[in-house]
Amino acid sequence: MTEAVDRHPDRPGASPEAFAERLFGSALATAETMSVYLGDRLGWYRCMVESGPLTSDALAEHTETNARYAREWLEMQCAFGILDADLTASPPTFAIPPGVAEVLTDTSSLSYLGALPRMFAASARHLPELLDAYRHGGGVSWETLGADARECQADLNRPWFDNRLAPALAGVDHLHARLSRPGAHIADIGFGAGHSTIALARAYPEATFVGLDVDDASVQMARAHAATAEVSERVRFLVADGDEASAHGPFDAAFAFECLHDMPRPVEVLAAVRRSLTPGASLIVMDEAVSDEFTGPADDLDKIMYGFSLFVCLPDSMSSPPSAATGTVFRPSTLKQYARDAGYAGVEVLPIEDFSFFRFYELTT
Template sequence: MTITPDSTTPPGHGTDNPTVASSSPSADEFAERFLDSTLATAETMSVYLGERLGWYRCLVDHGPLTADDLASRTATDARYAREWLEMQAAFGILDADLSSNSTTFGISPGVAEVLTDTSSRSYLGALPRMFAASFGRLSELLDAYRTGGGVSWDQLGADARECQAALNKPWFDADLAPALAAIDHIHQRLSRPGAKIADIGFGAGHSTIALAHAYPEATFVGLDVDAASVQMARDNAEAEGLGDRVQFHLAGGEEAVAHGPFDAAFAFECLHDMPRPVEVLAATRQALAPGAPMIVMDEAVSDEFSGPADELDKLMYGFSLFVCLPDSMSSPPSVATGTVMRPATLRSYAEQAGFRSVEVLPIEDFSFFRFYELRTG
């Protein structure tokens, strides 16, 4: 299965058991596989260079271009540009035209959409930023692995927060409100005049903003512990003209009671990062109005560990090793969930927090995610 945001099938729903066909590779087989992985790493980080330096965007807007033209238009060095362009063509990302004395390089529409169209559900151009953020902290990660410490979201910096925001934004913008509107009882709650909605761990605020556009009679309160994210979300809300109905606070989910009561609460792709998720869920439950639900969106990983896994689980283990688990463990005491939060783990957290039941909502084909409804009654 090839992992792309609009084609991922949530694991645990298929019929194949990956352990049945597994076998130990020979030395030659594993060496070949590991070389492929090394090439993929080089490709991924080359995309980081092209995305951050504006080279892909320049090729979309002005290409095909020679190395000198690309360097001139982007205020970068021509020798580095030529090496990068040739490498991109060698990997089949860019097209090279060798018919003239000066080789030109172009980008095809499909590649351009994935790497530069930030409104497309297929957009992945920012994805390497998350690994770049982590790789820049490898010495701290090694120390954390030895001592049981961590590397915080704040330490990972702008690359990490901008990556997560950019990858989720097209899904929140286009699909979040319609997905929730299809769940009648949730839609009715969000549509109530004067409804007050919480967004716990809002990041750049794109989830909150999407819901605020869809439900104009509601007000929204966001809580997040990352100061830079709070400012980014406030700027985004002001740019959308929603400053009067959307408030973003620098506060943890444990402080939800002080801002309630809420007619509904959401936690989008953040619960697995929290060092103390039970405390956050318990505080949110106490902040909910009678009968109000909490919706948790988190990774749609398989139901249980079974050894060899599909590509989605593998990707989430990658994020867990380098980003989410170290972030969670940077704030002790931590339950150290990690990105691969199984449904049973979430159910256990919800039960400890005092919720009566957890149901998986019938929202499918929503990027990498699964939606849970936590109920108080």
């Protein structure tokens, strides 16, 4: 029995040696994640994709960065097995393998994760404030977390919205029919960078859309994206809280993509959206597909969501009291309770599967 427990260092009964090994591995993963952040933000990965194998001096020259730091980073990337090195060349040259390049630089790929370290970088910058919040309450807002957090979420979700949202919704017959009606008016609550709204606008060209978000920087970013996508005539992005939805309705459908768990007062927002819906319309909530209940040791999805919750989403929600303090581990039972409290008739899980880390719910009136 002891040997069986020791082989699972994520369990409370692990031996000191096993847990020490696990923690050392976590430190290695942290260093790797931080190094990926550097390669992403300094443009080193993208430069290697565009230019092919490079020496450290050439990489520094192309990216206008420091050559000594570039060499140390390149060697570390090879030590971790991310990049390849040709040691027969003098000086050595470094290259990025195609699979690694896709994950770290191809923002249209469903495998793209290059922006992922930005979320943790955003919270690391505010660890003193987070420590104070953990001691005394309060939090750190999405606005304070800044561009790293904002762009991370937007960039990671965009390929899924661009490539999979339209087919996913087309597979839900009653919803697709409502969205396809000529003149349909649709809300996107908490739209972030606007990629969800733009994907909806492309899928349903006879509809008009209103996006509501409290973060002014996100609104500006979304408006720029809508102009680039040439959908600005049918899409409006406004700085507004979700509880202002009824002022911009009525809506034939509404969406809330990966935002409800961040809201300090989600029931109030849900109730306002319900009041803004036309008869028979529904609200579609996309949120994390975490397990149904807490069971102690969890799968990797729950683990990463607890990480996001502790460092980003829960502090964001608690920065605006009074707060429901939902957190990223947003279980179905919690959403169903919020929906009941907001006056919805029911909550159903839609038959949309294999959509990144997410589950789709329909809140009916």
